[in-house]
Amino acid sequence: MKKTLITSVLYTIVTAILLGLAYPMLVLGLSHLLFPHQADGSLITRNGKVVGSALIGQAFSGDMYFHSRPSAAGNGYDPTASGGSNLAATSSALITRIDASVAAEKIGNTPVPVDLVTASGSGLDPDISPAAAYYQAPRIAQARHLPISTVNRLIEDHITQRLFGLLGEPHVNVLELNLALDSQSAH
Amino acid sequence: MSLNGWLQITLFITLTLLLAKPMGLYMARVFEGRRTWLDPVLIPCERLLYRLTGVNPNEEMRWTEYCVAMLVFTAATVVLTYVIQRLQVYLPFNPQHLPGVAPALALNTAVSFSTNTNWQAYTPESTMSYLTQMLGLATHNFWSAATGIALAIAFIRGIVRREMKTLGNFWVDVTRATLWILLPISIVLALVYTSQGVIDNLKPYTTATLVQPMTATSTGADGKTTTSTVTTQTIAQGPTASQESIKELGTNGGGFFNANSAHPFENPTPLTNFLEMLSILLIPAGLVVTLGKMVGSPKHGWAVLACMTILWFLGVFTCYWAESQPNPLYHNVDQSNSYMLQSGGNMEGKEVRFGITGSALFATVTTDTSTGAVNSMHDSFMPLGGLVPMVNILLGEVIFGGVGSGLYGIIVFIIISVFIAGLMVGRTPEYLGKKIEAFDVKMAMLFLLIFPLVILGFSAVSLLMPNIGLGSLSNHGPHGLSEVLYAYASAAGNNGSAFAGLNANTNWYNYSLAVTMFFGRFMMIVPMLAIAGNLAGKKITPETAGTFPVTTPTFTVLLLSVIIIVGALTFFPALSLGPVLEHLLLHAGHAF
Numbered sequence: 001m002k003k004t005l006i007t008s009v010l011y012t013i014v015t016a017i018l019l020g021l022a023y024p025m026l027v028l029g030l031s032h033l034l035f036p037h038q039a040d041g042s043l044i045t046r047n048g049k050v051v052g053s054a055l056i057g058q059a060f061s062g063d064m065y066f067h068s069r070p071s072a073a074g075n076g077y078d079p080t081a082s083g084g085s086n087l088a089a090t091s092s093a094l095i096t097r098i099d100a101s102v103a104a105e106k107i108g109n110t111p112v113p114v115d116l117v118t119a120s121g122s123g124l125d126p127d128i129s130p131a132a133a134y135y136q137a138p139r140i141a142q143a144r145h146l147p148i149s150t151v152n153r154l155i156e157d158h159i160t161q162r163l164f165g166l167l168g169e170p171h172v173n174v175l176e177l178n179l180a181l182d183s184q185s186a187h
Numbered sequence: 188m189s190l191n192g193w194l195q196i197t198l199f200i201t202l203t204l205l206l207a208k209p210m211g212l213y214m215a216r217v218f219e220g221r222r223t224w225l226d227p228v229l230i231p232c233e234r235l236l237y238r239l240t241g242v243n244p245n246e247e248m249r250w251t252e253y254c255v256a257m258l259v260f261t262a263a264t265v266v267l268t269y270v271i272q273r274l275q276v277y278l279p280f281n282p283q284h285l286p287g288v289a290p291a292l293a294l295n296t297a298v299s300f301s302t303n304t305n306w307q308a309y310t311p312e313s314t315m316s317y318l319t320q321m322l323g324l325a326t327h328n329f330w331s332a333a334t335g336i337a338l339a340i341a342f343i344r345g346i347v348r349r350e351m352k353t354l355g356n357f358w359v360d361v362t363r364a365t366l367w368i369l370l371p372i373s374i375v376l377a378l379v380y381t382s383q384g385v386i387d388n389l390k391p392y393t394t395a396t397l398v399q400p401m402t403a404t405s406t407g408a409d410g411k412t413t414t415s416t417v418t419t420q421t422i423a424q425g426p427t428a429s430q431e432s433i434k435e436l437g438t439n440g441g442g443f444f445n446a447n448s449a450h451p452f453e454n455p456t457p458l459t460n461f462l463e464m465l466s467i468l469l470i471p472a473g474l475v476v477t478l479g480k481m482v483g484s485p486k487h488g489w490a491v492l493a494c495m496t497i498l499w500f501l502g503v504f505t506c507y508w509a510e511s512q513p514n515p516l517y518h519n520v521d522q523s524n525s526y527m528l529q530s531g532g533n534m535e536g537k538e539v540r541f542g543i544t545g546s547a548l549f550a551t552v553t554t555d556t557s558t559g560a561v562n563s564m565h566d567s568f569m570p571l572g573g574l575v576p577m578v579n580i581l582l583g584e585v586i587f588g589g590v591g592s593g594l595y596g597i598i599v600f601i602i603i604s605v606f607i608a609g610l611m612v613g614r615t616p617e618y619l620g621k622k623i624e625a626f627d628v629k630m631a632m633l634f635l636l637i638f639p640l641v642i643l644g645f646s647a648v649s650l651l652m653p654n655i656g657l658g659s660l661s662n663h664g665p666h667g668l669s670e671v672l673y674a675y676a677s678a679a680g681n682n683g684s685a686f687a688g689l690n691a692n693t694n695w696y697n698y699s700l701a702v703t704m705f706f707g708r709f710m711m712i713v714p715m716l717a718i719a720g721n722l723a724g725k726k727i728t729p730e731t732a733g734t735f736p737v738t739t740p741t742f743t744v745l746l747l748s749v750i751i752i753v754g755a756l757t758f759f760p761a762l763s764l765g766p767v768l769e770h771l772l773l774h775a776g777h778a779f
Contacts, residue, residue, distance in 0.1 A: 001255070003241075004256050004259050005259055007240055007241055007242060007358065008256070008260040008262070008263040011240045011242070011260060011263075012260065012263040012264050012267055014236060014240055015236075015329070015330070015365070016322055016326050019325065019326045019329045019330075019365070019370075020321050020322035020323070020325060020326040021321065021322060023325075023370065023373070023429060024321045024325060024429040024430075026374065027374060027377045027378070027381075027387060027426075027428055027429035028387050028388065028426060028429070030374075030378055031377070031378060031381040031428055032387075032388070034378065034381070035378075035382050038381050038382060038383070038384045038385070038386070039381050039386055039387045039428070040386065040388055040390065040424075041386050041388070041422060041452070042384050042386075042455075043393065043395070043422075049396050050393060050394070051395055051396055051397070052395045052397070052398065052420060052422075053393075053395065054384075055384050055452060056420070056422055056452070058398060058399070058401075058420060059399075059401045060398075060399050061399070061402070062399075065398075065399055069539070075404070075405060075417070076401065076403065077420065078420075078421070079312070079392075079421060079422045079423045080312050080392070080421050080423050081310055081313065081445065082310075082423075082444050082446035082449075082450050083445045083446050083564075083687070084449070084535075084567060084687070085536065085564070086536070086564055086566040086661055086662075086687045086688035087535065087566070087567060087661070087662065087688065088567065088664075088666040088669075088688070088769070088779075089514050089516075089533065089535070089568070089569050089769075089773060090516070090570070090664055090665075090666055090769055090772060090773050090777065090778050090779055091662050091663075091778065091779065092778040092779060094535065094567075094778075095517070095778050098517055098520065099518065102518070102519050102520060106519060110521075111519050111520055111521040112519060112520055113520075113528075113529050114517075114520050114521060114529070114532070115529060115530075115539050117517075118534040118535040118536075118537075119535060119536065120449065120536070120537065120538050120539070121446055121449030121536045121537055121538055121546075121562065121563045121564045122444075122449040122450045122451060122538060123446065124446065124451055125538050125540075126451055127538070127539040127540055128539060129529035129530070129539050130527065130528045130529065131521070131525065131528035131529035134528070160540075162191070162457065163456070163457050163458055166194060166195060166198065167195060167457040167458060167460075167461055167545075168456070168457025168458075168460065168541060168542065168545060169457075169529075169530045169539060169541065169542030169545070170527065170528070171539045178398060
């Protein structure tokens with residue numbers, strides 16, 4: 001028993017150093033050597049300032065920008081408190097929230113694409129569906145005095161299709177789309 | 188449901204089954220001590236490790252010694268993780284200056300990670316320092332997985348060996364599982380994940396200037412609502428990739444971030460999502476082939492895999508179908524599926540890049556096994572969609588199952604199956620030449636009974652306490668019952684996923700769930716090892732015409748029926764008051 005105890009303690013210490021320090025440091029070194037941009041968070045800089053990460057969503061409001069999905073992370077898109085709403089399909093709080101989002105996003109009588117009024121699992125979803133992007137195009141075009149075809153083409157350029165035409169779902173990165181929209185308007 | 192969705196699901200299961208054979212044969216080589224191509228690098232490491240820790244690799248252990256070594260080792264790792272969490276404020280790699288973790292939470296987390304549960308009652312990005320993540324938690328991902336594999340191998344030896352008293356050497360099995368299996372695959376996967384965007388650094392959190400300032404509304408303690416303008420976003424960082432790869436490979440499932448595999452830094456693309464799911468099933472499916480190989484009956488392995496694949500399919504079909512349905516309570520929302528434009532369906536709690544298919548498949552796979560990583564919030568699933576993860580856990584996580592724990596779990600079900608087959612024809616049951624006698628069946632039943640006892644017992648007690656138990660619920664009506672039931676099922680099954688609306692960071696839930704996780708792991712391992720030790724001592728009975736064959740479709744169907752009947756008889760009443768009732772009420776237009 002005493003021998004088992006000593007072995008257990010020694011084994012814990014030695015493997016903790018191997019698996020808890022040496023292994024993560026090896027991966028850290030290799031990932032910075034091979035993929036430094038990704039390992040540091042795929043950060044986007046404009047004029048020398050970090051304006052966000054290509055993988056982390058931001059909240060947008062008003063008529064000038066494409067809106068992201070509702071977020072349950074902190075006060076909205078807070079990466080220090082990621083998570084979903086965890087409201088059940090039968091939750092009246094959820095239904096009230098969805099109704100409010102529908103009222104805010106609705107254009108004319110067309111039903112709103114579902115992802116635009118539902119909160120994501122992470123609360124940081126950087127994407128919306130192509131349906132949700134096209135849905136907002138008329139509002140953006142009007143607010144920015146752009147032809148709707150220009151906005152639609154911008155959306156089309158920013159759709160990430162399924163990998164190998166098979167894996168995942170088509171999606172549009174909202175932050176990148178809005179940054180492109182800003183530079184389009186600046187021209 | 189869509190054609191593209193079914194193509195993704197078909198590709199997934201095809202690759203899983205194709206990988207099972209090479210993986211299983213490789214693991215058999217590793218544990219039978221035969222040559223592998225990694226030997227030149229790893230054998231010197233192995234020898235050094237034994238020398239440093241005083242292990243004699245040639246020492247054989249009886250089942251009791253094997254069990255004691257496993258328990259004492261686990262206790263030592265629990266102490267280490269508890270201490271690191273409590274002291275993290277004084278230790279390096281804590282750029283956010285996070286304070287020490289509170290005792291109840293630290294104990295819950297240490298037990299949770301050592302039992303391969305990885306239940307998390309905290310938000311990691313605001314609770315755990317980088318050192319705690321690496322040295323306190325990532326390490327457990329390896330240790331608990333390696334321990335699970337070692338136990339499964341010991342159980343297989345119990346079947347294979349004849350008239351022997353020993354099951355192998357615990358330290359050797361854990362070491363070989365770590366060095367030959369877990370570590371090399373983890374390194375490769377971690378780098379693939381980083382290439383896709385999974386972060387891996389030790390930087391302080393990044394402050395980004397928002398493109399458009401945001402108005403945040405918060406309600407203070409006095410109930411007054413205040414609005415403020417937020418101009419920056421604090422982006423959490425950390426050594427994620429190295430933990431992400433072992434998180435799924437070891438069927439652990441503890442997220443580096445609160446949102447787990449829904450977080451874009453843990454699971455940025457459909458490719459990482461697919462690889463994370465594949466790596467979850469890689470070892471559990473492989474171990475079934477290892478079983479077939481080591482007992483000298485590959486066909487038996489495939490008969491068991493067939494049973495698992497059928498149960499997997501039933502789960503994924505139900506979950507995918509349920510999540511594709513529109514929520515009848517939404518108005519003016521387009522929930523239809525369109526190949527080019529949107530996945531539609533129940534998108535609350537799901538990520539756009541994964542859609543319904545990638546989320547439903549992940550939810551099924553993570554609960555078939557003891558993983559519990561999530562890429563969508565199970566609490567927000569449709570009632571019957573959320574029923575699937577719950578049922579998967581309640582069936583004992585034997586649909587491929589956790590690394591090691593899935594295999595010894597299914598062997599216990601096999602013992603019960605051959606026992607029932609034996610009763611039907613009136614002969615002493617046999618399993619691969621070993622007579623199954625009273626002691627083995629008693630231990631198998633103990634294994635099967637502890638599980639519902641802790642789940643239903645603790646759920647009932649929680650429901651009887653209006654403040655302490657029910658005060659933690661975030662949803663009401665039948666879904667409230669589901670939240671509590673899911674929590675104890677997840678803890679007992681060492682899964683770790685949650686209907687996360689339940690606020691589990693209270694003293695009652697932290698301590699009672701810690702006890703549940705402990706029972707769900709060790710109170711099931713002890714009877715399992717007792718069976719293994721007992722089987723190892725038996726003679727081989729030659730096969731006769733009366734022996735129930737364990738390689739045929741009849742066997743697959745019998746095993747399938749036993750798993751479903753045992754699970755259904757035990758849990759159907761509770762499930763019918765939770766998700767089933769909720770489904771009926773939802774379609775009658777009720778909200779709570």
